[in-house]
Amino acid sequence: MKEIWAYVETAEEKILRVSQEALSEAVRLARQLRSRTTALVIGHAIPKETLDAIGRYGPDRVLLLEDELLSEYGTELYAECIETLLREQKPDALLMGSSVVSMDLAPRLSARLKCSLTTEATFLNPRGGKCMVTRAAYRPHASMILGPQAEGPQIVTLAPKVMDAEEVGAMDGLSVQALEGPRPCGSNAVRLEEKIREIPSQLDITDAEVIVAGGKGMQSEEGFGLLGELAEVVGGTVGATRMAVDLKWSSRESMVGVTGSVVSPEVYFACGISGAIQHVMGMRSSQTIVAINSDPNAPIFRIATLGIVGDVQVVLPVLIQSFRETKARAATGGTGK
Ligand SMILES: Cc1cc2nc3c(=O)[nH]c(=O)nc-3n(C[C@H](O)[C@H](O)[C@H](O)COP(=O)(O)OP(=O)(O)OC[C@H]3O[C@@H](n4cnc5c(N)ncnc54)[C@H](O)[C@@H]3O)c2cc1C
Missing domain, CATH: 3.40.50.620 (HUPs)
Structure with a gap:
């Protein structure tokens, strides 16, 4: 070459x-x-x-x-x-x-x-x-x-x-x-009509070191809100499956997978996500994958570093509380005061 x-x-x-x-x-x-x-x-x-x-x-x-x-x-x-x-x-x-x-x-x-x-x-x-x-x-x-x-x-x-x-x-x-400038263009079949700048509501997902992602198992838009709470406490960004985006629980820019973004954060929380190949292809190179799913046979557990079998609505509040307490302890130098 x-x-x-x-x-x-x-x-x-x-x-x-x-x-x-x-x-x-x-x-x-x-x-x-x-x-x-x-x-x-x-x-x-x-x-x-x-x-x-x-x-x-x-x-x-x-x-x-x-x-x-x-x-x-x-x-x-x-x-x-x-x-x-x-x-x-x-x-x-x-x-x-x-x-x-x-x-x-x-x-x-x-x-x-x-x-x-x-x-x-x-x-x-x-x-x-x-x-x-x-x-x-x-x-x-x-x-x-x-x-x-x-x-x-x-x-x-x-x-x-x-x-x-x-x-x-x-x-x-x-x-x-x-x-020299462009040569004569044979076809103009595809052209840019309008450019719409989307103002990102959060940190670019591909730059995030921690991603808290959710899928259909989050049950509702309100349920999905728990992910934002966890993301805030761990300093992460919210991600989503295509299913969650289609249900309008999350924005298009948060979608992970072949149709969305390919990400490789240090930690990826997969909450209520089955682990469909189209999603997994976008996140499998994450360094640590923490999966929470009520189905012990969910495919996501095959690639998880740490798996928690349970209801996200039960597990996530416990995790959020636990991270908050750890942070508070760290902020007071471990004295809790
Ligand atoms: C061409 C093509 C491209 C695609 N591209 C993408 C893509 O880029 N990204 C993407 O994500 N998908 C993509 N998909 C869709 C993909 O195939 C899956 O349908 C999708 O990823 C599934 O999303 P999900 O895991 O949220 O939902 P589901 O597969 O329905 O999984 C929901 C999971 O939640 C669990 N659950 C339910 N209730 C609870 C609870 N209370 N607590 C804990 N767990 C619970 C269930 O056990 C289940 O495992 C694509 C599909 C096609 C055909």
Whole structure:
């Protein structure tokens, strides 16, 4: 492999965390292979400070495609621009962070170029001029290793928060290659109509160190409120299953799983959650999983570090009280006064 690209997404002049991870991984891979790394940046009026920040992750060059038309993400236009660049410059691999944009772009690029795509990679290992990609398989604790099955650039999206984002220092000689604006766009079938900014009601779930998640077993919206109390006392964030979100007990942004966010906090409380695979795929890499469920045979217990068989409405108030007392004792230096 001679050239590895990382697609770098920016928002409000900042590099997305998942793109920092993708760029760092591209640089690490290139170091092992003695090859070059390119950061591909697309947008409009991207400030020098942002490009400098990209340079600190250590790419050999930044390919910058700027145009007013590219100021907002557009599926067809972005896909066409990247496809053209990949065809012209023929990098061996394109790494992308896991994001809404990469979920949209990566399969389109793979279909247009008829090249390999592997999503949610957790480990990349160069072997025989190819990149072997490890990703989780369907069962918890099982993973698979995949190699590219087609010619052309190998496209890989990375699971979030698995690979380190590592700045290597300011790059004085960084080459920033500005390209011409977008080529004529064949189709405008998908376009952005409106951008609605949702004001997050809580800490971004993917950044939380402790998540208190609930499912249908919380019984009602009021019952779900207990999770907020526990989250407050342990300094965590509330998460939810799709079932709980569909029942409108929690917001869409709190959904964990294949349709929601993939999280890996230090502690994940799964309360009244059965452990369906679509949910488990979003939280199984949590360091400690505490499951509370009234059904001793609930699948969630198979992946739990600690399991409590019981009614959440009984167990949670006890836990909340117990954490409150522990906190109060700690605040008074153990004297309880
Ligand atoms: C294409 C697709 C994508 C999906 N994506 C996602 C996704 O991203 N995230 C997601 O979460 N789901 C997703 N789902 C849905 C998923 O399949 C499950 O239906 C869902 O995760 C189940 O949610 P749940 O655990 O809250 O509910 P249930 O499966 O109904 O489980 C409720 C649990 O609560 C327990 N319980 C009941 N009462 C109590 C009590 N009083 N105390 C303690 N425990 C109690 C029960 O024993 C049971 O185990 C997806 C499904 C499809 C088809």
